[in-house]
Amino acid sequence: MRAHARISLQALRHNLQQVGELAPAARIMSVIKANAYGHGMVEAAQALADSDSYAVATVYEAVTLRQAAIDKKIIVLQGASSREELLLATEHKLDLAVHNHNQLHLLESAELTAGMDVWLKIDTGMHRLGFAIDDSHEVMARLQQCPQVGAIRIMSHFANADDPGDELNDKQWRDFLQVTTGHAAERSIANSAAICASKDYHLDWVRPGIMLYGVNPFLPGKGETPSLQAVMTLSSRLLSVQQHRRGDTIGYGASWACPEDMPVGVVSIGYGDGYPRHAKPGTPVLINGIKLPLVGRVSMDMICVDLRQCPQAAIGDEVILWGDGLAVEDVALHADTIGYELLCKVTSRVEFSYV
Numbered sequence: 001m002r003a004h005a006r007i008s009l010q011a012l013r014h015n016l017q018q019v020g021e022l023a024p025a026a027r028i029m030s031v032i033k034a035n036a037y038g039h040g041m042v043e044a045a046q047a048l049a050d051s052d053s054y055a056v057a058t059v060y061e062a063v064t065l066r067q068a069a070i071d072k073k074i075i076v077l078q079g080a081s082s083r084e085e086l087l088l089a090t091e092h093k094l095d096l097a098v099h100n101h102n103q104l105h106l107l108e109s110a111e112l113t114a115g116m117d118v119w120l121k122i123d124t125g126m127h128r129l130g131f132a133i134d135d136s137h138e139v140m141a142r143l144q145q146c147p148q149v150g151a152i153r154i155m156s157h158f159a160n161a162d163d164p165g166d167e168l169n170d171k172q173w174r175d176f177l178q179v180t181t182g183h184a185a186e187r188s189i190a191n192s193a194a195i196c197a198s199k200d201y202h203l204d205w206v207r208p209g210i211m212l213y214g215v216n217p218f219l220p221g222k223g224e225t226p227s228l229q230a231v232m233t234l235s236s237r238l239l240s241v242q243q244h245r246r247g248d249t250i251g252y253g254a255s256w257a258c259p260e261d262m263p264v265g266v267v268s269i270g271y272g273d274g275y276p277r278h279a280k281p282g283t284p285v286l287i288n289g290i291k292l293p294l295v296g297r298v299s300m301d302m303i304c305v306d307l308r309q310c311p312q313a314a315i316g317d318e319v320i321l322w323g324d325g326l327a328v329e330d331v332a333l334h335a336d337t338i339g340y341e342l343l344c345k346v347t348s349r350v351e352f353s354y355v
């Protein structure tokens with residue numbers, strides 16, 4: 001078997017349990033958008049059955065969950081942006097975020113039967129989605145007058161939660177408290193980093209995403225996480241081992257030269273599998289428990305590895321690209337990206353198995 005993603009459902013459940021221990025008073029909205037950050041949305045939903053609800057980005061993701069017979073509460077974080085989406089949301093009993101006036105109009109003008117639960121999204125400083133703080137009381141009043149609306153809850157999102165010392169967090173937090181005071185509505189502001197950063201942020205609902213998949217949500221060195229377990233282990237095999245001479249160059253562009261006579265391994269994985277093309281020489285891979293550096297450029301189907309510290313490595317040996325023993329966030333640092341992106345981008349050529 002070559003490129004393979006092993007998904008540990010036990011690790012997923014362990015990480016959910018860690019969220020529960022950190023935030024015992026809050027309800028948990030497990031974020032499984034983008035195919036559960038590349039892990040498989042339906043499988044993740046089933047493993048995370050102890051959650052109080054799920055969150056996805058789009059109505060279509062939520063419909064996929066309903067079609068897989070998932071009947072738990074589902075929140076659509078981007079809400080409905082057309083009549084068609086609104087009708088789908090009604091039909092499938094989805095909760096919708098309402099983040100702008102278009103969505104508010106759509107909701108007010110729709111002839112829906114059932115009371116739809118909505119999440120009023122307020123922009124406290126992320127400046128991406130959400131009503132301005134100054135508009136939020138009026139929007140709240142209009143939602144309350146909407147006969148088609150059931151429960152109304154309030155949410156916002158931090159821009160810099162991955163750096164708990166950043167002053168924008170405090171500003172967003174104070175503004176959120178201020179604008180929501182006086183409403184009886186349940187509230188939510190915490191993604192993974194905010195959940196780990198402060199109990200204050202937990203409020204009524206927490207929204208863990210990346211931490212469920214076992215990834216440290218903080219920027220390097222910026223905060224403390226509970227003990228999380230990697231859910232995805234991406235691995236492949238050594239396809240070839242060659243002894244090269246000092247000065248031999250490796251791969252496309254001939255950009256990396258052997259500093260001495262040395263063994264170089266070729267691993268059957270590349271950007272066609274979702275391994276990042278921007279991974280620089282020195283990016284760690286794990287062979288027989290030893291961290292070894294990538295050399296040369298990442299190709300579509302292969303990468304090359306300096307085997308000097310593991311000369312016994314042989315064709316067929318397993319190579320771990322991230323997961324068990326090698327944090328995806330470490331790999332991401334060497335590729336100028338974040339763990340989130342690497343996990344989301346694993347392609348369909350990779351075989352997935354669930355254990």
Ligand SMILES: *Cc1c(COP(=O)(O)O)cnc(C)c1O
Pocket residue numbers: 031033077157190191192193207208209210211217
């Ligand atoms: C994706 C998302 C989350 C989860 O964020 P993590 O950093 O992965 O925990 C929470 N809330 C909203 C609104 C999101 O879009």
